[in-house]
Amino acid sequence: MRTLGNAAARGRTAFALAALAAGLLLAGSAGASEVVVYSARSHYGQEPAIDAFTKKTGIQVKSHGGNSSELFERLRAEGDKTPADVLITVDAGNLWNAAQAGLLAKTDSPEIAANIPAHLRDPQNRWTALTVRARTIMYSTKKVKPEELSTYEALADPKWKNRICLRNSGHVYNQSLLATMIKRGGEPKVEALVRGWVANNPTLINGDTKILESIAAGQCDVGITNTYYLARILAKDPAFPVAPFWANQQTTGTHVNVSGAGITAHAKNRANAVKLIEFLTSPEAQQMFADGNFEYPANPQAAANPILVKWGKFKQDDINVAAAGEFQAAATKLADRAGYK
Amino acid sequence: MAAVLAAPVLVVLSSLLAPRLDVWQHLWRTQLLELLGNTLLLLAGVGAGSLLVGTVLAWLVVHYRFPGCDVFEWALMLPLAMPAYVIGFAFLGLFEFSGPLQSALRDTVGPGIRLPELRSWGGVSLMMTLVFYPYVYLLARAAFREQGSATLETARSLGRSRARAFAEVTLPLARPSLAAGVALAMMEALGDFGTVAIFGYRTLTEGVYRVWYGMFDRTAASQLAVLLLLFAALLLRIERASRGRQRYSQRHRHGPEAAPIVLRGGRALGAFAACAGVLGLAFILPVGQLLVWAVGALAAGQVAAAFPALLANTLTLAAAAAIATCLLALTLAYALRLHPAPATRFTSRLASMGYALPGAVIAVGILVPLAAIDHAVAPLLEAALGRPVGLLLTGSALGLVYAYVVRFLAVSLQTVEASLARIPPSLDDAARALGAGAGGALRRVHLPLLRGGLGTALVLVFVETMKEMPATLLLRPFGLNTLAIEVWERTSEAMWREAAVPALAIVLAGLGPVLLVIRWSAAARR
Numbered sequence: 001m002r003t004l005g006n007a008a009a010r011g012r013t014a015f016a017l018a019a020l021a022a023g024l025l026l027a028g029s030a031g032a033s034e035v036v037v038y039s040a041r042s043h044y045g046q047e048p049a050i051d052a053f054t055k056k057t058g059i060q061v062k063s064h065g066g067n068s069s070e071l072f073e074r075l076r077a078e079g080d081k082t083p084a085d086v087l088i089t090v091d092a093g094n095l096w097n098a099a100q101a102g103l104l105a106k107t108d109s110p111e112i113a114a115n116i117p118a119h120l121r122d123p124q125n126r127w128t129a130l131t132v133r134a135r136t137i138m139y140s141t142k143k144v145k146p147e148e149l150s151t152y153e154a155l156a157d158p159k160w161k162n163r164i165c166l167r168n169s170g171h172v173y174n175q176s177l178l179a180t181m182i183k184r185g186g187e188p189k190v191e192a193l194v195r196g197w198v199a200n201n202p203t204l205i206n207g208d209t210k211i212l213e214s215i216a217a218g219q220c221d222v223g224i225t226n227t228y229y230l231a232r233i234l235a236k237d238p239a240f241p242v243a244p245f246w247a248n249q250q251t252t253g254t255h256v257n258v259s260g261a262g263i264t265a266h267a268k269n270r271a272n273a274v275k276l277i278e279f280l281t282s283p284e285a286q287q288m289f290a291d292g293n294f295e296y297p298a299n300p301q302a303a304a305n306p307i308l309v310k311w312g313k314f315k316q317d318d319i320n321v322a323a324a325g326e327f328q329a330a331a332t333k334l335a336d337r338a339g340y341k
Numbered sequence: 342m343a344a345v346l347a348a349p350v351l352v353v354l355s356s357l358l359a360p361r362l363d364v365w366q367h368l369w370r371t372q373l374l375e376l377l378g379n380t381l382l383l384l385a386g387v388g389a390g391s392l393l394v395g396t397v398l399a400w401l402v403v404h405y406r407f408p409g410c411d412v413f414e415w416a417l418m419l420p421l422a423m424p425a426y427v428i429g430f431a432f433l434g435l436f437e438f439s440g441p442l443q444s445a446l447r448d449t450v451g452p453g454i455r456l457p458e459l460r461s462w463g464g465v466s467l468m469m470t471l472v473f474y475p476y477v478y479l480l481a482r483a484a485f486r487e488q489g490s491a492t493l494e495t496a497r498s499l500g501r502s503r504a505r506a507f508a509e510v511t512l513p514l515a516r517p518s519l520a521a522g523v524a525l526a527m528m529e530a531l532g533d534f535g536t537v538a539i540f541g542y543r544t545l546t547e548g549v550y551r552v553w554y555g556m557f558d559r560t561a562a563s564q565l566a567v568l569l570l571l572f573a574a575l576l577l578r579i580e581r582a583s584r585g586r587q588r589y590s591q592r593h594r595h596g597p598e599a600a601p602i603v604l605r606g607g608r609a610l611g612a613f614a615a616c617a618g619v620l621g622l623a624f625i626l627p628v629g630q631l632l633v634w635a636v637g638a639l640a641a642g643q644v645a646a647a648f649p650a651l652l653a654n655t656l657t658l659a660a661a662a663a664i665a666t667c668l669l670a671l672t673l674a675y676a677l678r679l680h681p682a683p684a685t686r687f688t689s690r691l692a693s694m695g696y697a698l699p700g701a702v703i704a705v706g707i708l709v710p711l712a713a714i715d716h717a718v719a720p721l722l723e724a725a726l727g728r729p730v731g732l733l734l735t736g737s738a739l740g741l742v743y744a745y746v747v748r749f750l751a752v753s754l755q756t757v758e759a760s761l762a763r764i765p766p767s768l769d770d771a772a773r774a775l776g777a778g779a780g781g782a783l784r785r786v787h788l789p790l791l792r793g794g795l796g797t798a799l800v801l802v803f804v805e806t807m808k809e810m811p812a813t814l815l816l817r818p819f820g821l822n823t824l825a826i827e828v829w830e831r832t833s834e835a836m837w838r839e840a841a842v843p844a845l846a847i848v849l850a851g852l853g854p855v856l857l858v859i860r861w862s863a864a865a866r867r
Contacts, residue, residue: 043830062820065830069554070815073705074736077712081719081732083819097557168541170551205460206541209835210439217439218452229835325557332555336371341543 034060035272038075039088040068041130041259044293049285056279059272068094075103075264085267086276088130090259091172093179096325099126104262109274115281115299119318120258127262129321130280131295133226134314135177135255137245138212143221149245152177152255155222156196164202165211165223169335173208173226177255178334179327180319184252187334194338204341209233215242226257231294231307246314253317257324258298343673343688349706349747350570350691353698356563364552364561372548379462380544380572383537384527386466387473391526394470394619395477396519400507401616403485406601407609413616414482415859420623421475421801422851424808424828426535427844429468430837431627433459433539465542469530471623476529477522479801480759483793484515487763516583517762521755524580528697528751531572535810545569546699559705566702573697577690628848634841641838647822652846655807655823658738659850662745663803667795669746670753674761675783678769689754696751700811707744708815711735736818744812749805753798760794761787796858804851824850 041047042065050061066074068089075082075098087098098104104126112128113121120129137149148159155164167174181190205211208225212233215223233240247254261280263273279285286302289295296304303309335341368376401407402414420428436442436459446454458464488511496506512519537544545568553562604612673689695703711734722730734740764787772782788795810825817823824843831840 043834064819065822065826066814067833070701070704070811073559073708074815077708078732078735079712079716081715081735083731093557170538170543170547170555172554175555204541206539207835210433210437213439214437217444219438329556329558332551333367333371336367341541 033058033272034062035085035269035276036083037061037063037086037088037276038071038084039063039065040071040090040094041088042066047289048292049280049288050276052285052288053276053279057275059275061276072098072101072103076101080266082264082266083268084264085269085273086261087264088259088261091176091324092129092258092260092321093172093176093325093328095122095127095258095260095262096322096328098262099124100325103265105265105267105270107263107274107277109278111278112281115278115283115286115301117298117300117318119316119320120256120260120298122262122322123320127260128277128281129258129260129298130286131259131289131293132298132316133228133257133259133295134244134316135173135224135226135257136247136314137222138215138225138230138242139222139245140215140218140220141241141243143218146243146245149222149247151248151251152181152224153193153196153248155224156193156200158200160222161200163221164197164200165205165214165220166197166202166340167208167211167224168204168206169332169340171206172328173257174224175328175331175335176257176324177224178331179324180255180317180321182327182330182334183319183323187330190331191334191338194335194340198339212240212242216240227308227311228294231305234307235294244311246312248317249315252319253315256296256316256321258321259295260298342669343685343692346669346692346695346747346750347688348710349703349744350695350698352706352709353563353566353570353702356560357567359560361558361561361564364556364558365564368548368552368565372543376543376545376548377568379542380531380546382462383466383469383530383542383544384572384576386462387469387530388523388527390466390470391474391477392519392523394474395479395522396481396512398474398616398619399478399481399485400511401612403482404601405604405612407604407612409613409616413620415855416620416624417478417616418475418855418859419620419848419852420472421479421855422804422808422848423472423624423627424535424810424825424844424847425469425472425529425533426539426832427631427828427840428472428623428627429465429536429539430832431630432464432468434630434837435626460540460542462542465537465540468536468540469526469533471619473526473529474619474623476525476801477519479797480518480522480756481515483760483797484518484763485511487793488514518759520580520583521759524576525696525752525755527576528573531569531576531697532699534699534701545572549699549702553701563702563705566698569697569699570694573694574690576697577693628845631841631845631848634838635845638838638842648842648846651822651824651827651843652850654821655825655847656850658741658745658813658823659803659806661738661742662749662806663799665742666746666749666753666802667757667798670750670757670798671791671795673750674754674757675779675787677758678761679779692747693751693754695747696749700748700809701815703748704744704812704815707740707747707812708735711740711743711816736816738818738821741813741816741818744816745802745806745809748809748812749802752801752805756794756798756801757791760791764790792861796861800854800858803854807847807850 042063054061068091071087071089072094075084075087087104089095099122106125108125116128120132139149178190203220205214208229211223211225212230214220227244230242230244261277263270263277267273281299283299283301286297286299290297290302290304294305294308296308398417402410434440436456443456492510492514493506496510501509532546534546534550537547545565549562549565552565553559677686677689715732715735718733719730768786769782772786777785808825810829813823813826824847827843828840
């Protein structure tokens with residue numbers, strides 16, 4: 001009886017595995033009107049913009065999700081045999097890294113260039129931003145007046161001792177922030193700044209949402225997070241006592257990062273891939289991105305979500321976001337030296 | 342065969358061929374000692390914690406009767422199905438400064454009150470002990486059961502108190518199993534990234550990711566991972582040593598199973614409280630939190646429509662991995678017993694060490710050779726077929742199952758070897774003298790005796806595979822999703838409510854095999 005059960009289970013397993021393998025072979029053979037996407041944005045939920053693309057053009061989009069670093073490794077290992085036509089990933093550093101490794105091909109499209117501002121695109125046109133994430137200072141509306149705040153640098157002032165929550169330096173968000181600062185001001189200046197933060201004995205919390213909750217609960221008075229995490233909370237709880245302060249408005253502008261897309265070097269459906277990215281950067285699709293995850297649209301013609309509009313317009317740091325990748329390793333090492341864990 | 346299994350570990354080792362001295366210098370100046378110290382502390386905490394909790398609980402449920410002990414006997418295995426980072430997040434959510442408990446305390450007692458910081462060595466060690474102690478518990482329980490009453494009775498009749506008999510007879514006899522369990526718990530702690538990342542506790546594994554993701558330097562990251570391999574080798578070495586100095590094997594259970602002692606009054610309450618306390622912290626509390634989140638997600642209609650497919654994929658992969666891994670472990674363990682050739686021994690140890698590597702590192706160690714084979718074979722196939730072919734192994738189900746086998750070989754090999762070690766070699770000789778071949782002896786003598794151990798190994802690999810995320814993420818066939826991937830996709834965006842349903846499904850799906858192995862070992866005892 002038990003042996004029988006086992007044999008049946010093994011039979012079923014073998015069948016399922018064969019089915020999986022067959023499915024894979026089918027997925028590998030590219031049809032005429034499709035485009036294959038590797039996406040590190042998959043976990044933000046359904047992307048209505050991609051569904052809209054299929055509806056509009058009849059081109060089927062096949063997506064495979066993953067995280068940025070692992071999709072990079074997979075793409076690199078697959079080489080010229082990769083099924084992927086488009087790589088969609090988060091953080092400019094990852095886009096820069098993929099381009100640097102020769103995984104992305106140059107795409108000169110006047111349409112994309114018209115849709116997206118130059119500082120949000122690769123200078124060599126190997127990738128473009130799809131959405132913009134602003135990373136700025138968050139403060140407790142109960143304990144801090146906005147007049148007390150000015151710049152990221154000013155958080156190194158001793159008056160913030162024991163009052164700051166920061167994300168751990170191992171996370172890419174703060175690495176990108178530091179990397180763009182290095183590009184602008186050079187390492188010595190940024191290292192002094194980070195030492196100042198560390199001297200203020202920040203509470204390190206590895207999660208933007210957690211940092212916002214800690215500010216609300218009174219564990220700290222200020223922090224640095226991406227704005228869409230706050231928007232998500234405010235959408236459910238409008239009374240949440242934390243507000244964004246647009247950092248560095250009188251100086252460099254608030255740090256922004258992007259999620260973005262590029263066409264792979266060995267794309268089999270290149271024409272469709274170009275069409276997809278042109279569509280994703282168009283005002284129509286950008287409006288869907290903006291409404292979906294409370295990120296800012298990369299195309300200035302699309303309007304941000306009403307919650308974001310209430311926070312007012314702000315000056316973005318207009319340094320090319322590729323700097324986030326170019327100086328990421330330097331930023332990580334700098335944080336290590338400054339004792340920022 | 343052992344060489345194929347050791348290939349990914351060799352890929353990691355091969356990174357040493359291109360030494361990244363500048364990165365090592367940087368690490369040495371800034372953090373290497375801290376990372377090493379933290380890692381050692383964590384290993385000590387998790388090792389001691391799971392040894393203590395696992396052994397005491399197994400001893401209680403095997404040798405005593407008290408209220409609820411029948412339920413505890415199986416329920417205490419359940420935390421195994423809980424991914425460590427999930428319990429970590431549930432605890433942080435409940436007990437951190439902004440959590441409901443501390444908020445309520447500040448409102449009632451006063452604003453100055455603080456609970457001990459969970460984001461610390463103690464907090465991380467506690468989390469990992471709570472989910473890794475079942476390795477020790479499972480193996481200790483099986484070992485205590487197999488000992489029977491006669492050994493203990495003999496010690497008692499020689500005037501030993503019950504406590505001394507436990508310390509001098511029961512524990513040494515169970516030592517191979519306890520050591521195997523502790524080694525598994527410590528290796529898992531060594532390779533963990535999810536938990537240490539949310540707790541901000543910097544270990545070597547955290548360093549590997551910092552170098553890989555933060556400095557875009559996979560070669561240097563692999564070199565740092567070689568340190569993890571050294572740790573794992575040391576662990577296995579100590580484990581072998583603790584097992585090898587004295588060889589204990591029992592011909593068969595001496596006497597009927599020990600009649601458990603019925604506890605009453607305060608002692609019964611104490612035993613109950615110990616079991617209930619551990620189960621409450623390690624299982625009921627986090628599952629309760631998950632349930633609260635899941636209800637919220639269900640009410641908001643945020644459950645993936647593809648849920649049945651996710652469940653089916655997860656179960657199929659887990660079953661395939663469990664069967665493949667255990668068959669290989671049995672073959673390897675038996676081959677080592679028959680012909681303990683140094684080369685085989687060495688490669689099987691090497692393959693076992695994959696368990697202590699962070700999942701993503703071992704996954705790349707698998708991806709690289711698979712892709713190399715694909716790229717080498719493709720031109721030949723294309724010439725033969727006259728049309729372009731895609732990738733055959735990379736991103737195939739076969740490649741993924743291979744990854745699971747490599748990742749979890751240690752789990753099944755440890756378990757099977759520990760059971761095999763308790764079968765006296767004289768039984769092999771007797772079987773051979775009676776004319777049985779190696780295969781016959783395995784089938785008719787060893788397998789029946791190994792049933793409990795093999796069952797345990799199957800369940801362990803099954804549950805581990807269901808929880809596995811990094812290798813699945815990297816190596817899965819195009820578009821294939823599992824429950825663990827679903828949990829990861831949600832949690833990586835801090836959407837804990839939405840992650841609760843698939844996380845609960847993993848826990849529930851783990852229940853089935855756990856119950857099965859209990860029935861199995863109960864049947865084997867009769």
